[in-house]
Amino acid sequence: xxxxxxxxxxxxxxxxxxxxxxxxxxxxxxxxxxxxxxxxxxxxxxxxxxxxxxxxxxxxxxxxxxxxxxxxxxxxxxxxxxxxxxxxxxxxxxxxxxxxxxxxxxxxxxxxxxxxxxxxxxxxxxxxxxxxxxxxxxxxxxxxxxxxxxxxxxxxxxxxxxxxxxxxxxxxxxxxxxxxxxxxxxxxxxxxxxxxxxxxxxxxxxxxxxxxxxxxxxxxxxxxxxxxxxxxxxxxxxxxxxxxxxxxxxxxxxxxxxxxxxxxxxxxxxxxxxxxxxxxxxxxxxxxx
Numbered sequence: 093x094x095x096x097x098x099x100x101x102x103x104x105x106x107x108x109x110x111x112x113x114x115x116x117x118x119x120x121x122x123x124x125x126x127x128x129x130x131x132x133x134x135x136x137x138x139x140x141x142x143x144x145x146x147x148x149x150x151x152x153x154x155x156x157x158x159x160x161x162x163x164x165x166x167x168x169x170x171x172x173x174x175x176x177x178x179x180x181x182x183x184x185x186x187x188x189x190x191x192x193x194x195x196x197x198x199x200x201x202x203x204x205x206x207x208x209x210x211x212x213x214x215x216x217x218x219x220x221x222x223x224x225x226x227x228x229x230x231x232x233x234x235x236x237x238x239x240x241x242x243x244x245x246x247x248x249x250x251x252x253x254x255x256x257x258x259x260x261x262x263x264x265x266x267x268x269x270x271x272x273x274x275x276x277x278x279x280x281x282x283x284x285x286x287x288x289x290x291x292x293x294x295x296x297x298x299x300x301x302x303x304x305x306x307x308x309x310x311x312x313x314x315x316x317x318x319x320x321x322x323x324x325x326x327x328x329x330x331x332x333x334x335x336x337x338x339x340x341x342x343x344x345x346x347x348x349x350x351x352x353x354x355x356x357x358x359x360x361x362x363x364x365x366x367x368x369x370x371x372x373x374x375x376x377x378x379x380x381x
Contacts, residue, residue, distance in 0.1 A: 101157040101293030108153035108297050109304030115145035116305065116314065127183065133271065134381070136312050140182050142305050143319030147175025150301035154327050157293020159334075162232045166330050167294055170225035174262050174326035177217030178318035184210040185318075218322055219259050225330055226254030232334075246338070253341035258329035260348030265325030266318060267355050272378050273310040274364075276302040279324045286331045295331035298324050310377045 119125065119141040128140040151171030158164035230251050261282075269275035279302040286295035302324060308314045316324070332344055364370045 101159070102287050102296045104153040104157040104293055105287075105296040105300030105303070108149055108300030111153065112145050112149035112301040112304040115149050116141055116308065119144050130315060130317075132312060132315060134312070138312055138315050140179075140315050140317040140319065142309060142314030143175065143179060143182065143317040143321070143323070145314075146298075146301050146305055146316060146320040147171055147179075147323035149304070150298040150323060150327050151175070152297070153300055154294050154297030154330070157296045159290045159293065160232050162228045163291070163294060163330075163334055166225040166228035166334075167297065167327060169228065170221050170258055170262075170326040170330045171298075171323045173221030173224070174218045175319045175323035177214045177221070178266075178320070178322035180217075181210040181214040182317040182319050185214075214318060214322070218262050218326065219255070221326060222258035222262070222329065223251070223255040225258055225326070226251045226333060229254055229330070229334055250338050250341070253338060253345055254333040256345040257333045257336075257341050257348065258326050260345055260352065261329030261332065262322045262325035264348055264351055265328070266321040267352070267360060269316050269321040270361055271374065272312050273306055274374055275316055275321050275324065276306045276309050277373070277376075279328060280306070283328050283331065286328070286335065289335060291331060291334040294334055295328065298327040298331075306377075310379060312379050 119128075120139065125139065125141065129137055130140055132138050151168055154167035154171060155164040158167055230247060265275050265279060268278050280299055283295040283299035283302070286292065287299065305314065305316075305320075309316070333341060336344065364374050
């Protein structure tokens with residue numbers, strides 16, 4: 093692929109932003125819109141419509157910007173798949189009987205009692221979407237021959253590492269979605285360095301859609317919910333996996349596992365509030381208290 097053609101695919105960021113805004117207006121007009129209303133951390137009524145809007149627009153734009161057919165399919169599987177199970181958790185997880193199970197241990201405990209929680213469905217669904225997307229990336233003709241020389245075991249390990257990166261990034265962005273605009277800012281900051289190069293179109297989709305919805309999120313009109321946060325993270329994970337080999341994927345996955353483990357011990361919100369620079373960036377553009 094020529095450098096000019098690769099650069100052209102990054103222009104999907106602009107249409108992605110417009111598509112996300114249009115999708116948000118559409119979701120807000122649907123009959124199910126009232127069921128998506130939630131109360132945020134300040135007691136304001138907001139809508140989870142931002143999640144489906146981002147998942148659909150970002151996934152479609154990433155597929156259009158992808159450098160190959162398999163990479164486009166990987167973006168659609170990761171974005172739509174992770175967004176769908178996230179939306180399921182957003183809706184079903186709000187039921188009283190579902191709220192009792194907290195964290196991964198809570199979901200496993202419920203399973204031992206014969207109950208399948210919406211949170212467990214989300215975890216399994218994101219993992220399955222990540223695995224399928226990583227397998228599709230392994231079928232990309234631009235890298236297939238290089239991977240074949242490593243043998244079947246090496247290919248399998250590479251797919252598993254890719255799945256871990258995709259699912260892990262989806263989980264990390266979801267962990268950040270606790271304050272207005274935080275997850276979207278993180279998505280833009282993570283995705284922007286991925287824009288150069290032949291796989292930059294994959295990152296342009298989620299970066300553009302996140303930028304388009306950021307003003308509404310900062311103004312506390314919408315929330316991403318699990319649907320939007322998981323889709324955003326999964327698509328960025330596809331972009332990361334598409335431009336890295338086994339060593340790079342292993343390094344990224346190690347960092348993701350470390351951050352996820354740290355989230356069990358410390359509050360990311362508290363760390364941000366206590367860290368100069370992060371605190372100001374987190375509050376930038378947000379609606380005053």
